Each structure stands twice: as C-alpha cells, then as structure tokens.
Amino acid sequence: MYLRESLLGFCLSISTFAAAAALLSEPGEVAVIPSWDIQSTERVGTDLAVLSRPGVDTKTWHEIDSPRCTLMGCLIQAGVYRESGLFFSNALQKFNSSQFKVPWVYRKEFTLDPSPGKRYFHLQTHGITSSADIFVNGQETVNRKSQAGSYVGNTFDITRIANKTNALAIKVYPTDYNYDFGLGFVDWNPYPPDNGTGVWRNVEIKQTGPVALDPLRVTTQASLPIGHSSALVNLKTTARNLEDREATVELTGTISLEGASETYELNQTIKIPPWDLSRCQPLYAGQLSASIDGSISDKIERTFGVRQVTAELNANNDTIFFVNGYPFQVVGAGYSADMFLRWDNAKFTAQAKLMLDLGHNTVRLEGKNEHPELYEITDRLGLMVLPGWECCDKWEAWAYNEDLAVKSEWTEVDYTIANRSMYHEAIMQQSHPSVLGYLVGSDYWPDDKAARAYYNSLKAADWQMPIIASASERGYPDILGPSGLKMVGPYDWVPPNYWYDVEPSEDRLGAAYGFGSELGAGVGTPEISSLKKFLSEADLDDLWKRPNKGLYHMSTSVSSFYDRKIYNAALWKRYGAPTSLEDYLLKAQIQDYEATKSQFEAFASLWNADRPATGLIYWMLNNAWPSLHWNLFDYYLHPAGSYFGAKAGARIEHVAYDYLGKLVYLINRSLDRKGSRTVTVDIIDKNGKTIHNSQESFDTVPNNSTDIIDLTEALKPVTDVVFLRLVLSDDKNATLSRNVYWLANTIDTLDWENSDWFFTPVTKYANYTSLNSLQPAEVSVTTTATLKRDQEAGKLGVVLENHSSVPAFFIRLNLVNADGEDVLPVFWSDNYVTLWPHEKLELQVEGEGAAFVQVTGKNIQKAQISLYG
Structure with missing residues (x-):
C-alpha cells in the first residue's frame, strides 16, 4: 500500500490526554506528574520509604507548579530566588551553592483508580540529572545505579503497589560534570549553582491492560528527489504481554493527514506468549491500539513526517547533507538551553522563528537535546x-582526550548508561522530520566500544538519518569512519576577509570551505536596553574604560574567553578609541554586523567552489544567561548587530562582496527560483561623491552561487573609507536584496602561521576611523500606517528618507511599548541600515504592543516616533 503525497513531508495529528480527578482513566492514557513538593534531605532526612507514603506533612516544602525543573529552576519558580537578581552583575558568583551538595527530594501524591484488569504498566522517567532513587508507596522502584545519566529513561511496573491514593518520592543526587553524565555548559557561562541537578524532564504514568505497546518508531521510503512521488511508511512498535497466559492481540492502525478527510486503516492479529513480546510492523498507522477480547489494552500515537536525509563525504572528505535528494547546505547556529534547564514553549517558538527570519535552516544541539516539544515545534x-552529545566532561572522558582537567575514564557501568541514553534519545527523535542526523561525539569521537553501542541503539530505534562520529576531524571509530566536519575555530574576533581566505586549505582553519560545525567571530554585544538589565553602572564603565578586564558575563574565569581583549584591540584600532559608553556600543554593533555578515556570506558564496563550503554552525545562536558575546540575539530575544549582519548574509537570494578577491557573488539558496536578475553596483565616498556605478543582468540558478563581477578596477581609486551598495532585482524590478558595505583602502592582514585554536592574529588592521568624521545627515522617519490603541499588534511599515547629500550611516531602529520597554520578540525586514544620499527605504516590522520607534545612527540625530499618529 502506498500513500501518495505531493508535499516534501507531512505530519499526523496526535491527541493529548488531560488528567482527571484520578490521574488516569483508560488504557493507553499517559499522565504527566503535574507538580512537585521539593526539599533538601538536610531538612527532611533520607528515608524514602517514609517520605514516599501518602499523608506526609509537606507544609515546609517548596511547592512547585511545574512538572519538570532542576533545583535552581524549581526554587526560582517557587519565588525563593529571582532570576533578575541572580543574573545581575556578579551576584551568581557570590551565591551559596553548598545547599546543593546534598541530595534533595521531589515528592508528589496522586490519585489512581486501581481495579482488576488495569495495569499501571509504567511509571516512566525521561531525564533526571544525574542520578536518583525512586520510591512509590513506601517501596523502592529503582536506585541510583539504574536511574543514572541525564538522558536515561526507565519504565517501572507499579501495578501491584498502586492504591487509590499514592505517593511518589525521588531523591536526586548532586551532579558532578566530571564524573556524571549531566548537562554541562563547558565555558559557555558560569556553571549553575546546582550543576543542573533535578527532575529536568517529565515523569509519566501510563495505564494499560494485559498488553502494552512501546513507543512508535517510524521509517519512510520515497523516490529521490522527492517531488510528486509516493512514500512507503512503516510504523513499528513492540507489544509486550504482561500476563502469565498467551494473549491474542488485535492490532488496529489508522493514519490521517492534517487537513484531509481520508483515513487509512489497518488490522492485524498476533499471538504473544506469556511474559513475552512481539515486534509489530504495520504500515501507515498514525495510531495503533491493541485489544484483548474486544477491549482496548493499550494505544499509542505519534506525529511523523515523510522526508529522507542522507550524508556523504565528497572528494575533499567534507560532509555534505542531502534532504529529499537535494544537496543541502547547512546554515545555522548552536543552541543553548537555559542555564537552569527551564523549558518555555513560547520562548523556544520565538527563538525558532527568529532563526527562520535569519535565513537559517538548521539548529545544532550540543548535548542539550531538550524536550519532545522542541522537535514538535521545529517540525x-x-x-x-x-x-548530539556534549564535549569537555564525562561524555568525552576517553584515554586519548588530553583536554580534560579531570578525566574520569569510562567503566562498564558508564558504557551501559551511555548506551541506554542513546536509545532513549533515538526513540524520542527518530520520527521527527526535522532531525538531520546525530553527532555521537563533539570535540572528540567515542571509542570503538561506545561507538558500536551508540550505533546499535540508533539502529534498534530504526534510525534512518546520518550517524556522525563527532563535530571535529580529530579521529573516528571504525564503525562510523571520518566525520567530515571541522572544528578548528575561530571562536573570537577575526576580520571579514578571514572567511574568504581559503587557500591553502590545510592552513586556513575556519575559512569558508567544508563543514564548520561550530565557528564564529565571538560577537554578540547586547544593546544598552538589555545591558542595563544585568550590568551595574561600574560594569558598564568597564566595557569601554577597561577593555582588557575579565568580565563575569563572558565565559568562565579560566576560559580563553573571559575578556574582550582580542575583540577590543580590533575595535580600538579599526574604529578608534571610544569616547563614551554610547560610542563604544555603536562601534561594537558596527563591528558585530560586519563580522557575522561576512561569515554567512562567505559560506553562501563558496557553496559551489572547487572545495565547497558545505555547511556552517555559527557559535552561538543564543545564551544560557545574559552574556556579552556568542549570540545572534541576546538572552532577552533582542536582535542587534550580530543578528542583522547574519540576516543580511543569509538571504535566500543575494549578492555579496568578497573582501579578499573583490568579487561580487550571485547567490540563490532556493530550490525553485530562476530567471533573469539585475545587479546594480554603486560606490560612493564618505561625502557622497560617486566613484562607480554599473548595472548588469544575469540568469540565476537554484541552489547555486557564482562570482559574476570583479570590482578590482572600480576600487583602485580608493584612498579612504568608501561605501559599496549591491542591489539585486528580479525581472519585474522588485528588489530581492539590498546590501551595503563600508570598505577601507586596505583589508586586515592575517597572521595565519601564528593561528591559535580560537583565533588568527591580525598584524595590521583596516582603518575605518574616518567614519568618526562623517558629515551629519538629515533623516526623516515616518510610518505607513498609525496604530490604534486597541490594535497594537501586526506589521507596520517604517519609511526612512535621507534628505542630505551625504550617506546616513548605520541607522538603528528599535520598537518599544508605551513604557519605553523593548517590544520582544520583534521581526524587522532589515535594520542597522545605511542610506545613500537622498535615498528612501521602507522597512517592515512586526511586534506586539508597539508604541514608538526609536532611531539612532552614526551621523544622524536621535529620534522617537509615535506609532499612534
């Protein structure tokens, strides 16, 4: 049977079950433990046999209205601590973490309705950091030896001990990143005081009858490249007989496409011996139910989509991905979980939408595999x-890893924990069409024993996506072979021409060739409205008055990234010593903008080079807490220079300038856009005088990039800073891309021979200091419509017009509400723009609760425009 579907993928709807007075009411129903009472064992003791009995007085415990949270996350939710206070200045550095050196207890009472024939087959865990003892109704269900590892899921039959009123107690043990399989942050930020200890994922209870079904596993096959083709879908599960007699099971399956009325059905009968299992493989089922003598015993449902992902090593031993048969250049960034592992559906949805607005197609999770909701949202x-797994702690404590300060090499127990972790994550992820592959190593590859276990667990879960040895080129296990990914930096500031300097490739580290699994210029400076939320006045002064000082809101104090020395050296030399905090932040945004734009443009430009740039993961997308670097939008979701530079560099159709070769590239990242395009090139000096103007037509090709214009001759007369504008138009004269650069008469000189793992030194900086003497420009700001006070959401047009004969440089627009607070999240069609003399430009913006647009720039007057008219 074949299901015909014209789209590249589809999803099935999955129903959710609401908990009633009794937590469960019918077979197949799954209920999440909805809330917890928590307390330290220093206060309540360690006797779980007592604490897990109904009726324990918990008046002195902390009530947590959440199904999952680490200890710190729980205590913030309970109001014991305030995030704003913890994150302000260096308050977290002074925090007393000794309270987390002892175990804590999570406790919850709940109601069930036990009766003959009902089985509460599982109490199921999905992630407890990093180990725990679990008791139900005074009896031990599991101890910390089996419930160990942040990603280990366990299932326990509690039928025989289930009562009308029940109590669950979980004692969590302190996590040590060096010795436990936790969720660490390496040098991304200071460690959380609790090291992430706690019930960070849901704990569930499921009711079944005599036969229970394991989670659905989905495999798909389709002709490639997928277009209007058929797809073969297999849904697999394991049915378990929980009784001491043979079971005759009727399996019923259905599949339904969202938005379609047609439903496909399947029926199958199987026999399962006592206490045994049977692996079922029906076709085309979005829901499966198992019945005994006409009564439902269990049912399972899952959302899935049709797509096929493959990866291969090209002639240069670089990995290239294919999605549905099409070459797929990975363009994305590295995601960080919240420091206290708190999950917020709305916040991640906003983050994902910001990524799509950036033009990204992929997000990398280094060890922060998060919750099922993440994959549902990305689907x-x-x-x-x-x-993939994370680096720099227990996860990579191999004999050949010499980078660890503490190396607790794996024991047999560790291999078991890691293997079970892999299977649990694979089962959770494998049906999601958004999943591109799995990195079983980060900085280092797993040894052969671990790699075989990972591989076998993934295959047992019917994993169809690529399995990659690590994010680096250091080595690989026999079963997987080379990763084809490079992880050689940079992580700190490098100039725009760095990315285009690709030869000889063996010495050019992170330049735009191959697949860069984590790399970037270390930028991401928040704007002043965000900075004031977490920095004191003294901290703000340090930014520009003490450029070499170690800063608590960078990385850890023992990290190479604890200060902004490298970044600030470039800013002082290239743009001139700051004269104030405001001046520093403006120059920082300018430097951040050019850094990210050049990186994304270079990888896009060289997608079809002799050694193609097959992918990049920018380091990083976001921060675990308020940070001064490594982000494309700040902790509060406010976009700044790094964001808009990256967005300009990752447009679907684009024209980009190569700083090194002085070439213009025509970029087309779509699968279907083609036809005639016009490229207009304008170069003016800082006084608005025209140096060069030209216009040419070209044909664009989908999923392709090629150099089309050489500007070497046009730029020969340049002796000072000039502005370059590249405009791409379609055959109807609609602008597809508008892109402005500021260029010095020379580029930054890189000292490749003395490169370190995190940056390449610059021996001579490009000189942009004449931007400090730009003549003032007069710019008007109007809106295409005014908002009514009861309709403050939706898109708004903002029109900028330069009434001067000189360029208006680096105009920043910020949307705020009636109280002057940033509107977040906010989506601008473009921002941080530079206007040509007498140029008019309309931008679109979307944000809820907007009242004013704030306007600043290098050589314009500040303004605030009311949106109410």
Whole structure:
C-alpha cells in the first residue's frame, strides 16, 4: 500500500490526554506528574520509604507548579530566588551553592483508580540529572545505579503497589560534570549553582491492560528527489504481554493527514506468549491500539513526517547533507538551553522563528537535546535539528582526550548508561522530520566500544538519518569512519576577509570551505536596553574604560574567553578609541554586523567552489544567561548587530562582496527560483561623491552561487573609507536584496602561521576611523500606517528618507511599548541600515504592543516616533 503525497513531508495529528480527578482513566492514557513538593534531605532526612507514603506533612516544602525543573529552576519558580537578581552583575558568583551538595527530594501524591484488569504498566522517567532513587508507596522502584545519566529513561511496573491514593518520592543526587553524565555548559557561562541537578524532564504514568505497546518508531521510503512521488511508511512498535497466559492481540492502525478527510486503516492479529513480546510492523498507522477480547489494552500515537536525509563525504572528505535528494547546505547556529534547564514553549517558538527570519535552516544541539516539544515545534516550522552529545566532561572522558582537567575514564557501568541514553534519545527523535542526523561525539569521537553501542541503539530505534562520529576531524571509530566536519575555530574576533581566505586549505582553519560545525567571530554585544538589565553602572564603565578586564558575563574565569581583549584591540584600532559608553556600543554593533555578515556570506558564496563550503554552525545562536558575546540575539530575544549582519548574509537570494578577491557573488539558496536578475553596483565616498556605478543582468540558478563581477578596477581609486551598495532585482524590478558595505583602502592582514585554536592574529588592521568624521545627515522617519490603541499588534511599515547629500550611516531602529520597554520578540525586514544620499527605504516590522520607534545612527540625530499618529 502506498500513500501518495505531493508535499516534501507531512505530519499526523496526535491527541493529548488531560488528567482527571484520578490521574488516569483508560488504557493507553499517559499522565504527566503535574507538580512537585521539593526539599533538601538536610531538612527532611533520607528515608524514602517514609517520605514516599501518602499523608506526609509537606507544609515546609517548596511547592512547585511545574512538572519538570532542576533545583535552581524549581526554587526560582517557587519565588525563593529571582532570576533578575541572580543574573545581575556578579551576584551568581557570590551565591551559596553548598545547599546543593546534598541530595534533595521531589515528592508528589496522586490519585489512581486501581481495579482488576488495569495495569499501571509504567511509571516512566525521561531525564533526571544525574542520578536518583525512586520510591512509590513506601517501596523502592529503582536506585541510583539504574536511574543514572541525564538522558536515561526507565519504565517501572507499579501495578501491584498502586492504591487509590499514592505517593511518589525521588531523591536526586548532586551532579558532578566530571564524573556524571549531566548537562554541562563547558565555558559557555558560569556553571549553575546546582550543576543542573533535578527532575529536568517529565515523569509519566501510563495505564494499560494485559498488553502494552512501546513507543512508535517510524521509517519512510520515497523516490529521490522527492517531488510528486509516493512514500512507503512503516510504523513499528513492540507489544509486550504482561500476563502469565498467551494473549491474542488485535492490532488496529489508522493514519490521517492534517487537513484531509481520508483515513487509512489497518488490522492485524498476533499471538504473544506469556511474559513475552512481539515486534509489530504495520504500515501507515498514525495510531495503533491493541485489544484483548474486544477491549482496548493499550494505544499509542505519534506525529511523523515523510522526508529522507542522507550524508556523504565528497572528494575533499567534507560532509555534505542531502534532504529529499537535494544537496543541502547547512546554515545555522548552536543552541543553548537555559542555564537552569527551564523549558518555555513560547520562548523556544520565538527563538525558532527568529532563526527562520535569519535565513537559517538548521539548529545544532550540543548535548542539550531538550524536550519532545522542541522537535514538535521545529517540525511545524520547518527548521532542521542536528542533535548530539556534549564535549569537555564525562561524555568525552576517553584515554586519548588530553583536554580534560579531570578525566574520569569510562567503566562498564558508564558504557551501559551511555548506551541506554542513546536509545532513549533515538526513540524520542527518530520520527521527527526535522532531525538531520546525530553527532555521537563533539570535540572528540567515542571509542570503538561506545561507538558500536551508540550505533546499535540508533539502529534498534530504526534510525534512518546520518550517524556522525563527532563535530571535529580529530579521529573516528571504525564503525562510523571520518566525520567530515571541522572544528578548528575561530571562536573570537577575526576580520571579514578571514572567511574568504581559503587557500591553502590545510592552513586556513575556519575559512569558508567544508563543514564548520561550530565557528564564529565571538560577537554578540547586547544593546544598552538589555545591558542595563544585568550590568551595574561600574560594569558598564568597564566595557569601554577597561577593555582588557575579565568580565563575569563572558565565559568562565579560566576560559580563553573571559575578556574582550582580542575583540577590543580590533575595535580600538579599526574604529578608534571610544569616547563614551554610547560610542563604544555603536562601534561594537558596527563591528558585530560586519563580522557575522561576512561569515554567512562567505559560506553562501563558496557553496559551489572547487572545495565547497558545505555547511556552517555559527557559535552561538543564543545564551544560557545574559552574556556579552556568542549570540545572534541576546538572552532577552533582542536582535542587534550580530543578528542583522547574519540576516543580511543569509538571504535566500543575494549578492555579496568578497573582501579578499573583490568579487561580487550571485547567490540563490532556493530550490525553485530562476530567471533573469539585475545587479546594480554603486560606490560612493564618505561625502557622497560617486566613484562607480554599473548595472548588469544575469540568469540565476537554484541552489547555486557564482562570482559574476570583479570590482578590482572600480576600487583602485580608493584612498579612504568608501561605501559599496549591491542591489539585486528580479525581472519585474522588485528588489530581492539590498546590501551595503563600508570598505577601507586596505583589508586586515592575517597572521595565519601564528593561528591559535580560537583565533588568527591580525598584524595590521583596516582603518575605518574616518567614519568618526562623517558629515551629519538629515533623516526623516515616518510610518505607513498609525496604530490604534486597541490594535497594537501586526506589521507596520517604517519609511526612512535621507534628505542630505551625504550617506546616513548605520541607522538603528528599535520598537518599544508605551513604557519605553523593548517590544520582544520583534521581526524587522532589515535594520542597522545605511542610506545613500537622498535615498528612501521602507522597512517592515512586526511586534506586539508597539508604541514608538526609536532611531539612532552614526551621523544622524536621535529620534522617537509615535506609532499612534
């Protein structure tokens, strides 16, 4: 049977079950433990046999209205601590973390309705950091030896001990990143005081009858490249007989496409011996139910989509991905979970939408595999996910890893924990069409024993996506072979021409060739409205008055990234010593903008080079807490220079300038756009005088990039800073891309021979200091419509017009509400723009609760425009 579907993928709807007075009411129903009472064992003791009995007085415990949270996350939710206070200045550095050196207890009472024939087959865990003892109704269900590892899921039959009123107690043990399989942050930020200890994922209870079904596993096959083709879908599960007699099971399956009325049905009968299992493989089922003598015993449902992902090593031993048969250049960034591992559906949805607005197609998860909701959101929005294990702690404590300060090499127990972790994550992720592959190593590859276990667990879960040895080129296990990914930096500031300097490739580290699994210029400076939320006045002064000082809101104090020395050296030399905090932040945004734009443009430009740039993961997308670097939008979701530079550099259709070769590239990242395009090139000096103007037509090709214009001759007369504008138009004269650069008469000189793992030194900086003496420009700001006070959401047009004969440089627009607070999230069609003399430009913006647009820039007057008219 074949299901015909014209789209590249589809999803099935999955129903959710609401908990009633009794937590469960019918077979197949799954209920999440909805809330917890938590307390330290220093206060309540360690006797879980007592604490897990109904009726324990918990008046002195902390009530947590959440199904999952680490200890710190729980205590913030309970109001014991305030995030704003913890994150302000260096308050977290002074925090007393000794309270987390002892175990804590999570406790919850709940109601069931036990009766003959009902089985509460599982109490199921999905992630407890990093180990725990679990008791139900005074009896031990599991101890910390089996419930160990942040990603281990366990299932326990509690039928025999289930009562009308029940109590569950979980004692969580302190996590040590060096010795436990936790969720660490390496040098991304200070460690959380609790090291992430706690019930960070849901704990569930499921009711079944005599036969229970394991989670659905989905495999798909289709002709490639997928277009209007058929797809073969297999849904697999394991049915378990929980009784001491043979079971005759009727399996019923259905599949339904969202928005379609047609339903496909399947029926099958199987026999399962006592206490045994049977692996079932029906076709085309979005829901499966198992019945005994006409009564439902269990049912399972899952959302899935049709797509096929493959990867291969090209002639240069670089990995290239293919999605549905099409070459797929990975363009994305590295995601960070919240420091206290708190999950917020709305916040991640906003983050994912910001990624799509950036032009990204992939998000990498280094060890922060998060919750099922992440994959459901990315499925819906069409954002690929590249998950994997983390670096720099117990996960990579191999004999050959010499980078660890503490190396607790794996024991037999550790291999078991890691293997079970892999299977649990694979089962959770494998049906999601957003999943691109799995990195079973990060900085280092797993040894052969671990790699075989990972591989076998993934295959047992019917994993169809690529399995990649690591994010680096250091080595690989026999079963997987070379990764084809490079991880050689940079992580700190490098100039725009760095990315285009690709030869000889063996010495050019992170330049735009191959697949860069984590790399970037270390930028992401928040704007002043965000900075004031987490920095004191003294901290703000340090930014520009003490450029070499170690800063608590960078990385850890022992990290190479604890200060902004490299970044600030470039800013002082290239743009001139700051004269104030405001001046520093403006220059920082200018430097951030050019850094990210050049990186994304270079990888897009060289997609079809002799050694193609097959992918990049920018380091990083976001921060675990308020940070001064490594982000494309800040902790509060406010976009700044790094964001708009990256967005300009990752447009679907684009024209980009190569700083090194002085070439213009025509970029087309779509699968279907083609036809005639016009490229207009304008060069003016800082006084608005025209140096060069030209216009040419070209044909664009889908999924392709090529150099089309050489500007070497046009730029020969340049002796000072000039502005370059590249405009791409379609055959109807609609602008597809408008892109402005500021260029010095020379580029930054890189000292490749003395490169370190995190940056390449610059021996001579490009000189942009004459931008400090630009003549003032007069710019008007109007809106295409005014908002009514009861309709403050939706898109708004903002029109900028330069009434001067000189360029208006680096105009920043910020949307605020009636109280002057940033509107977040906010989506601008473009921002941080530079206007030509007498140029008019309309931008679109979307944000809820907007009242004013704030306007600043290098050589314009500040203004605030009311949106109410």
